[in-house]
Amino acid sequence: MVGIRSRRSLRRLAVAGTALLYPYATLAGPVQHPGLSLPDSAAANKQAVVDIFTKSYEAYRSAAFGHDDLAPISNTSVDSRNGWGASIVDALSTMHVMGLNDYFTEGVNFASKIDFSNSQTPSTVSVFETTIRYLGGLLSAYELSGEQYPALLTKAQQLADKLAWAWVGTNDVPYGFLDFSSNTPSVSSSNIAEAGTLALEWGTLSQHTGNSTYQNLAAKSLKHIANLGSPLPGLAAQGIDPTSGQPVGSYVTWGGGSDSYFEYLIKYARLFPNEDSIYRDTWLTAVDSSIKTLLRTSTVGNHVYLADYDGSRIRHVSSHLACFHGGNWIFGGKLLNNDTIVQHALDLVDACWNTYAGTVTGIGPEAFAFISSDGNYTGSSGPSRGQQTEYQQNGFYTTTGYYILRPEVLESNFYAWRATGDTKYLDRAASAIDSFNKYLRVGVAFAGIGDVTKTSSGYYDDMESFWFAEVLKYLYLTFDDPAKISLDEYIFNTEAHPFKLPSTPSFNSAAIRANKKSFTPVSDGPLPAVSGLTSLPQFV
Structure with missing residues (x-):
């Protein structure tokens, strides 16, 4: 059994484990393959993605404008993100990238008038979801449009001023949910994805406002998690208690509840290269530890997975x-000029794509399992028996079959294309575009399906905002001119909102003016426990 290691032990193992595998310490390498060239077929595929976006967004505009999501089966609205118009704000950066200027202008006008002082629904506010969708969407649109809409920055700052109440007293780690009507957090356990996926957005806000408070709050949470003892070197436990700052349990995964914490370690190091090296070093240790401990090859098909x-x-x-x-x-591997990491990464991309290629719909499941030489x-x-048959055919078997418009497989496919130039991506x-048009198109728009292993399985009546922000953006950029939104000039937050890297001329590299607008967090003391969890969309 591997227990929680001390910080000193973790650092010693980190140095020993990465010394040979990762000889480069700077994030200097180019990510994109030089001389990328698109085939003639790319133009039609790019237009096909625009067509999906416009059909989806027109349906949203018609039946749900101003609300968070469209319910595409019942053709009504869903307010799953506090009723501030999540689909509009989340779609802004995609609209700009696609050149959909009328939609973008309309969206900017809407976003400029959002009242973030209170939730428009009875539910509490998720600090994580609100940061990645609303704050990230506002700031990315502000940058992409050449900073010509200052109201977007104003709204981002107003929102962050409310969210900042999630940090109580001297706590490094914020609580996950807030009651905006009283500025009181829900006192409960969180996870490292929620607590560690804020620094790109809050750091960017500090760059544009000159107020270091935002970046300091988010970065101290990310650093706190990186400094914790962990079940495996560099791989923090999934759960965390904001009150004590200590881990909850010892479960390690690159999946939900942990995922974007690991994502942001290397991305924060790239976006803010003058910050502490702990972010880069912890990511390196996590990757090294994952290769040594979690990497598995399936007994059928030799697919490479992370357990x-x-x-x-x-x-x-x-x-x-x-x-x-x-x-x-x-x-990260390309930034570090490390082909070992990149080759393992490409193997992981292939294995995840296999979960799409192995289903009758050509779309991957929510969760799956596999068998390797050490068991199942x-x-x-x-x-x-049915799963065993599926495994023998595909090298994986489905454990949760629904698909709710998630982007991750296509996100990694996009990175693989931009990094290698291999047209298989x-x-x-x-192929994904064809599958979406065939199996997700229903009623007025597109919807998630109940089981990707069946050609007919019912739909989820909620078209989440990340359909606009992530899935369609990554698909579009896969077929767009690689010089636009280059991975050497932009970095994506976990909701696929692009932020300018410091090497680009328009990046605000001036020193942050500390305490330009001070913020005083809520004082220590007993706080009410408020449930902020939401369920999956209704299946119909």
Whole structure:
């Protein structure tokens, strides 16, 4: 059994484990393959993505404008993100990238008038979801449009001033949910994805406002997690208690609840290269530890997966959410000029794509499992007879079959194309477009499906905002001119909102003017526990 290691032990292992595998310490390498050239077929595929976007957005405008999501089956609205118009704000950067100027102008006008002083729904506010969708969307649109809409920055600052109440007293780690009507957090455990996926957005806000408070709050949470003892070197436990700042449990995964914390370690180091090296070093240690401990090859098909670790045993499971890891490793490996990382990353991209290629719909499942030479333990019962058959055919078996418009497999496919220039990644993206049009198009727009292993399985009546922000943006950019939104000039937050890198001329590299507008967090003391969890969309 591997226990929680001390910080000193973790650092010693980190140095020993990475010394030979990762000889480069600077983030200087180019990410994009030089001389990328698109085939003639790319133009039609790019237009096909625009067509999907405009059909989806027109349906949203018609039946749900101003609300968070469209319910595409019932053709009504859903307010899953506090009723501030999540689909509009989340779509802004995609509209700009696609050149949909009328939509963008309309969206900017709407966003400029959002009242962030209170939730428009009875639910509490998720600090994580609000940061990546609203704050990230506002700031990215502000930058992409040449900073010509200052109201977007004003709204971003107003929103962050409310969200900042999630940090209580001297706590490094914010609580996950807030009651905006009273500025009181829900006192409960969180996870490292929620607590560690804020620094890109809050750091960018500090760059544009000159107020270091925002960056300091988010960065101290990210650094706190990186400094914790961990079940495996560099791989923090999934759960965390904001009150004590200590881990909760010892479960390790690159999937949901942990995913974007690992993503942001290397991205924060790239976006803010003058910050502490702990972010880069922890990411390197996490990758090294994952290669040594979590990497598994399936007994059928020789597909390379990252397993989970439950504190005592390897679990042979993965998920759609975890499939961002290939793109993230490509990004970090290329920055570090480290082909070892990049090659493992490309293997992970191939394995995740296999979960799309192996289903009758050509779309990957929410969660899946596999068998490797050390067994098939998943923490639950073994594969059923049908799952065993599926595994023998595909080298994985489905454990949760729904698809709710997630982006991660196509995100990593995009990184693989931009980093290698191999046109097989274009073919895969084109295949996904065909599958989406065939199996997700329903009623007035597009909807998630109940089971990707069946051609008819019902739909989810909620078209989430990340359909606009992530799925369609990554597909579009796969077929767009690689010089636009280059991975050597922009970095994506976890919601696929591009931020300018410091090497680009328009990046605000001036020193942050500390305390330009001070913020005083809520004082220590007992706080009400408020439930802020939401369920999956209704299945119909």
